[in-house]
Amino acid sequence: MGNIASVVISNCTREFDKEYHYLIPDKLLGSVKPGVRVIVPFGAANRPREAYVLSLPDSTDFTGLKEIQKVLDKDPVLNEDVIELVLWMKDRYICTYYDAIKCALPSGIGIKSQRVIKIKDNGYISDPHSCKLKENVRKILDALVECGNECEFEELKEKTDVRNFPRYIKQLEEAGYVEIEDVYTSRVKEKTVRVAYLALPDEEIIEEIESGRIKRIQQIRVLEMLMENEYISVADIMRFANVSASVLDTLRKYGYINYKDVEVKRDPYKSRTIERSEPLKPTPQQADALEKIKGKIEMLEFGEVLVHGITGSGKTELYLQLIQYVIEKGRQAIVLVPEISLTPQTVERFKSRFGDNIAVLHSRLSLGERYDQWRLIKEGRVNVAVGARSAIFAPFSNLGIIIIDEEHESSYKSETTPKYRAAEIAQRRCKYHKAVLLYGSATPSVETYYRAVKGEIDLVELTERANQMDLPSVHVVDMRKELDEGNRSIFSRKLQQEIDASIKQGQQAILFLNRRGYASFVLCRSCGYVVKCINCNISLTYHAFDERLICHYCGYTIKTPKQCPKCGSKYIRHFGTGTQKVEEEIKKEFPECSVIRMDMDTTTCKNSHEEILQKFREQNVNIMVGTQMIAKGHDFPNVTLVGVLAADSLLNVGDFRASERTFQLITQVAGRAGRGEIPGRVVIQTYNTEDFSIVSACKHDYAGFYKQEILLREKLGYPPFKNIALLIISGTSDRVAFSSAKETRKLVESEFAALNGAGVEILGPSRSPVTRINKRYRWRLVIKCRDEDILINVLGKVSDMFYKKRGKNNVELSVDINPLNML
Structure with missing residues (x-):
């Protein structure tokens, strides 16, 4: 291995996004390894930049290499398999190296730099008055001495309030009075606590007390506490011994005790007492599934399995026993759960089985908590990681299984660059580790089920509920008839x-509506004006709690107008129904019942999910109203009724997956009923009783739904038969964005023409269904192509050419291959 490192620069544009070679100076040989962060001089000005080492090549074709200045990590932050993954992600998702690297590391691990001014001991510290210096220079040096002989550049500048501060600092540096050092620290660090411990053996301390050399009772109390413990935090000693800090400082001054900083782990679940649970006896179907999947794990080869199990069939217990098997084989496991399903109940099921051998990763943790959980995995102190989409990058070194629960969930697809699918990342990692990838769902995605039917992956089916109860009975209500017969309520x-x-039987109910807020929009009945967001071409949603209209895309908000902003009419009011209104209507219709609501508006605070679910469970609240947050991952034995208020609301969205999403949501939310000993009932309200997705969901008939949906997909050329690429061209000027979209189409056509068309179909440019978001106009191209590799290759070239040609125009290109959201 030579003295050359290949690095990529953090946070750079596509223009500079490539590997650069640097020399490793002798003093850093052995410290520079693949996966560590370093500081390198970059560009003509040699500005220090953070970079990641990807490899240590034996030779280079480049000359005049610069040297690495500093190594920031003792151990690599990127594993070997994660580095390989980053290289693949850059091409697959048409992003930069750094975009891919950010996905693999916890938020807050980034480096922040500070310029620190340090005073040199050249006579000024010992005898400041002997130096003949200008008033401003002396002022700076005096401030430095006051700060302990060193101070951060900006802080010193503010403290001294000297004009031309940088010039004086440069003069002091040239004169040898100060030195300037760049200090690099991580934005999030290990949490430490100051502790005290005995500096002498117990026998000597006892002798000092008995001989009377230590007389004060406060000091004796502290020493007695420390003789019983290895160390105690300073804060605890002061609280429990009822002493001040000066008592401890005196003991330290005379050599009886000393201080040190001890790291403490930020554990989000430390306040909970979770009882250990034992594996349940598998049902016959579970036993067959376990045997089949364990056989695949034993083969030490990459393999994929779809577990298609109805709601309540015991998929989670299956996961738990497979993970235990993997751990016993000396390997590790990742379990992905949709963010909205990652409830305390879910986490507790895993913690009760695996105790401290598990790390939890999700967005509701603080930066420090996430960092500590990541380090537990990185340092090999746990063998299981449970988390949302980003947990797929958990830095395990010997994976045996990756489980993706509710694999159909759209939250497993990133909506920001890089627009990766967790399943694709899981495939790459499992291939590297020769591990098994398990997909689980009651309503698998059409693409995954198609692969299982074609024999590309194994299929395991669980068709019975683990408690031997039947699936809930379903009653469909045609809301058109309700209206004709005079019922204008939102409830049939x-x-x-x-x-x-x-309510009368003391049972619980869940009411599902996939729209938060009080009403969909506010309309003037005199002139037809609809109040829209000034940044996005979308109607504002009315929220009754604080009488505000809110944009659910950019967050723009205004007070609800009392009269029409356009014509001045007083006949302006809200229309449509949201979860807030449902909650209000229930209280009117059933004044004696208790109601709780769970949606994005009620779960913005940390632990709010947990508090709502705990209240619903423990206080036996009669009714929970919510959006899709309540549709998955919950197990409430006393919930016997589920009401779906607008089953067809998702069908009227301009997306080829609308029928699939409707079927999945209805099936999933219906599955919350009857999970205890009492049979469940489901009431589905709809204006479209004939749609096959609603009819199939009511019959719990996945096979029937799939059979019809796959025929439509094949006929229209949608996945899994063709790949779709969605290109969004956005800009602050509508005209410039449209012009850029037309140029982008020409680039795409030119690249495909060189490949003799490659069976491609290009649609657009046309306006996006949501024409403006955050003051940016949006145009889109839709491309259909059978060969995914060709599509990726072409769009990678198009993206590079787009940014080279855009010049000073404020336009952006977003590329999403096989998107889950066509809006």
């Missing part, structure tokens, strides 16, 4: 009867 008469019965 059937649902009202079922809610009333549920």
Whole structure:
């Protein structure tokens, strides 16, 4: 291995996104390894920049190499397999190296730099008055001495308030009075606590007390506490011994005790007492599934398995026993759960089985908590990671299984660059580790089920509930008939009867509506004006709690107008229904019942999910109203009724997956009913009783739904038969964005023409369904192509050419291959 490092620069544009070679100076040989962060001089000005070492090549074709200045990590932050993954992600998702690297590291691990001014001991410290210096220079040096002989550049500048401060610092540096050092620190660090410990053996301390040399009772109390413990935090000693800091400082001054900083782990679950649980006896179907999947794990080869199990069939117990098997084989496991399903109940099921051998990773943790959980994995102190999408990058070194629960969930696809799918990342990692990739769902995605039917992956089916209970009975209500018969309530008469019965019997109900807020929009009945967001071409949603209209895309908000902003009419009011309004209507219809709501508006605070779910469970609240947050991952034995208020609301979205999402959501939310000993009932309200996705969901008939949906996909050329690329061209000027979109189409056509068309279909440019977001106009191209590799290769070249040609125009190109959201 030579003295050359190949690095990529952090946070750079596509223009500079490539590997650069640097020399490793002798003093850093052995410290520079693949996966560590370093500081390198970059560009003509040799500005220090953070970089990641990807490899140590034996030779280079470049000359005049610069030297690495500093190594920031003792151990690599990127594993060997993660480095390989980064290289693949750059091409697959048409992003920069740094975009891919950021995905693999916890937020806050980035480096921040500070310029620190240090005073040199050249006579000024010992005898400041002997030096003949200008007033401003002396002022700076005096401030440095006051700060302990060193101070951060900006802090010193503010403290001294000297004009032309940088010039004086340069003069002091040239004169040898100060030195300037760049200090690099991580934005998030290990948490430490100051502790005290005995500096002498216990026998000597006892002798000092008995001989009377230590007389004060406060000091004796402290020493007695420390003789019983290896160390105690300073804060605890002061609280429990009822002493001041000066008592401890005196003991330290005379050599009886000393201080040190001890790291403490930020554990988000430390306040909870979780009882250990034992594996349940598998049902016959679970036993067959376990045997089959364990056989695949034993083969030490990459393999994929789809577990298609109805709601309540015991998929989680299956996961737990497979993970235990993997751990016993000396290997590790990652379990992905959709963010909205990653409830305390879910986490506790895993912690009760694996105790401290598990790390949890999700967005509701603080930066420090996430960093500590990541380090537990990195340092090999746990063998299981449970988390949302980003947990797929957990830095395990010997993976045996990756489990993706509710694999159909759209939250497993990133909506920001790089627009990766967790399943694709999982495939790469499992291939590297020769591990098994397990997909689990009651409603698998059409693409995954298609692969299972074609024999590309193994299929395991669980068709019975683990508690031997039947699936809930389903009643469909045609809301058109309700309206014709004079019922103008948002609740059908059937649902009202079922809610009333549920309340009287002391049972619980869940009401599902996939729209938060109080009303969909605010409309003037005189002139037809709809209040829209000034940044996005989308109607504002009315929220009754604080009488505000809010944009759910950019967050823009205004007070609800009392009269029409356009014509001045007082006949302006809200229309449509959201979860807030449902909650209010329930309180009117059933004044004696208790109601709780769970949506994005009620779960913005840390632990708010947990508090709502705990209240619903422990206080036996009659009804929970919510959006898709309540549709998955919850197990409430006393919930016997589920009401779906607008089953067809998702069908009217301009997306080829609308039918699939409708079927999945109805099936999943219906599966919350009857999970205990009492049979469940489901009431589905819809204006479209004939749609095959709703009909199939009511019958719990996945096979019937899939059979019809796959025929439509094949006929229209949608995945899994063709790959789709969505290109969004956005800009602050509508005209410039449209012009750029037309130029982009020409680039795409030119590249495909060189490949003789490659069976491609290009649609657009046309306006996006949401035409403006955050003051940026949006145009889109839709490309269909059978060969994914060709599509990726072409769009990578198009993206490079786009940014080279855009000049000073404020336009951006977003590329998403096989998107889950066409809006």
